[in-house]
Amino acid sequence: MLNHHLVLERKETVAEGVVLLTLRDPEGRPLPEWEPGAHVDLVLREDLVRQYSLCGDPEDRSRLQLAVLREPESRGGSSHVHDVLAEGDSVHIRGPRNHFALERAKRYLFIAGGIGITPILPMLRAADASGADWQLVYGGRTRASMAFAEFLQQTYGKRVSIRPQDEYGLLDLPSLLGKPQRKTAVYCCGPEPLLAAVEAACEKWPSDALHVERFAPKERLAAGPRTTFEVELAQSGQTLKVSEDMSILEAVEGAGISVMTSCEEGICGTCETSVLSGQIDHRDSVLNDEERAAGDTMMICVSRAKSDRLVLDL
Template sequence: MTELDLVLARKEAVADGVARLTLRDPRGGPLPEWEPGAHVDLLLGEGLERQYSLCGDPADRSELAVAVLREPDSRGGSAYVHDRLAEGDTVRVRGPRNNFALVDSPRYLFLAGGVGITPILPMVAAAHSRGADWRLVYGGRTRASMAFADVLTDTYGDRVELRPQDETGLLPLDSLLAAPEPDTAVYCCGPEPLLAEVERRCATWPPGALHVERFSPKQGADAGPRQAFEVELAHSGVTLLVPPDKSILEVVEDAGIPVLSSCQEGTCGTCETEVREGVPDHRDSLLTDEEREAGETMMICVSRSCGPRLVLEL
C-alpha cells in the first residue's frame, strides 16, 4: 500500500472544533487516485495512526483533504492534529483505501452526523453529477459545529436539510426510514448511536441498501468466548497457536511475519486477510452480514475462530 510524505499546505478551521487539512506533494507531483468514500491513514508519530475520510475533489490530483474533529476524550490523534501540526509540517500518509464506496443507484439518501459529513461531501457531488435523485439530511450539535454546512446549502439548495440538534432535535429517523424505498441506497456516517439507530431501522430494507462507515468499534463487537485455536499461514508455511489473550495479528507479528495493520480495532480494513479454510468468528465493525456469512475474509486484529483451526493467506 502506498505511503507518501506530504506537506501540510493549509490548516483551517471549518467549524467549531473541526480543522481541515490540505496535504500536497512537496515536489508538486500528482497524488494517488481515489473515489468518494475513501480514507487515508495519517501516521502522526509517537505510534499514533488515525484514519480520516477524504473530503476534497477526487478529480483534483494536486491535494488530499481531510477534516479532523477535536475529540474531548482524544486518545492522542485529534489533539496532535489540532495542537501540534502546523502548516509546512511533513505528514506521512498511507492509502487511500475505500471500504465505503459509492454504488450506482438511481436514488440516494445521505445521513450525516457531525464530522461524519466528510466522506459524504464527495459522494453528494458525485451523485449530483450523475443526475441521480438524492437528499442529504445533516445533523450536528449546533449550527456552528457543522462543517461545510454553508457550502452544501449554497451549492445544492433544498436537497440539503440541516438539522442542528439544539434547534430541531435529533434526526427524524422514524420518518426518514419509515418504510423501505425502492432503488434507494442509504449512506450514513457519524457517531455510533446514530449508526446503530439507522441500522436498526434499515433491518427491513433490502440487503445491501444500507452503507455505513465507522471509525470506532460497534458496542459489543468483540464480545464472546475467547478460546485458543491454531492458525496455519499458507504462504509462510508455519502453524501458530493463538491463545485466549492475544489476537491473530499479535501472534503473527510475534512470529516475525510482517502484516500491514492500522486501527487494531476492526474498523479500518487494513489487516483484512483471505481465509482459505475454517470458519471465522467475526468481531470487526466493517464487514456486511453477507460478507460475514461468506467467510472469505476476516480482520485478524480482532476476529477469532469458530473452530480449532484456520488457514489464512499469509
C-alpha cells in the same frame, strides 16, 4: 497504495472544533486516484496512527483534504492534529483504502452526523454528477459545529437539510426511514448512537440498502467467547497457536511476520487478510453481511476462529 511523505500546505478552521487539512506532494507529483468513501492513515508518530476520510474532490489529483474533529476524550490523534501539526510540516500518509464505496443507485438518502459528513461530501458530488435523485440530512450539536453546512446549502439548495440538534432536536429517522423505498441506497456516517438508530430503522429495508461507516467499534461486537485455536500461514509454512488472551495479529507479529495494521479495533480495514480455509468468527465493524458470509477475508486484529484451525494467506 500511497506510503509517502506529503506536505501540509494549509490548515484552516471550518467549524467549531474542526480543522481542514490540505496536503500536497512536495515535488508536485500527482497523488493517487481515490473514490468517494475512501480514507487514509495519518501517521502522526510511529505509535500514533489515525484514520480520516478524504473529503475533497477525487478529480483533483494535486491535493488531498481531511477534516479532523477535536475529540473531547482524544487518545492523542485529534489533539496532535489541532495543537501540534502546522502548515509546512511533513505528513506521512498510508492509503487510500475504501470500505465505504458509493454503489450505483437510482436514488440516494445520505444521513450524516457531525464529522460524519466528511466521507459523504465527495459522494454528494458523484451522485449529483450521475444525475441520480438524492437527499442529504445532516445533523449536529449546533449549527456552528457543523463543518461545510453553509457550503452544502449554497451548492445544493433544497436537496440538503441542515438539522442542528439545539434547533430541531434529534433527526426524525421514522419519517425518513419508516417506509422502505425501492431502488434507494442509504449511506450513513456519524456517532455510534446515530448509526445504531439508523440500522434499527432500516430493519425492514432490503438487506443491501444500508451502508454505514463507523469511527468506533460497534458496541458488544467483541464480547463473544474466546477460545484457543491454530492458524496456519500458507506462505511461510508456519502454524501458530492463538491463545484466548491473544489476537491473531499479535500471534503473527510475534512470529516475526510483518503485517500492515493501524487501528487494531476492527474499524479501518488495514489488516484485512485472505482466508484460505476455516470458519471465521467475525468481530470487525468493516465487512457487510455478504462479505462475512463469503468467508474468504477477515480483520485479524479482532476477529477470531469458529473452527479449530484457520489457514491464512500470509
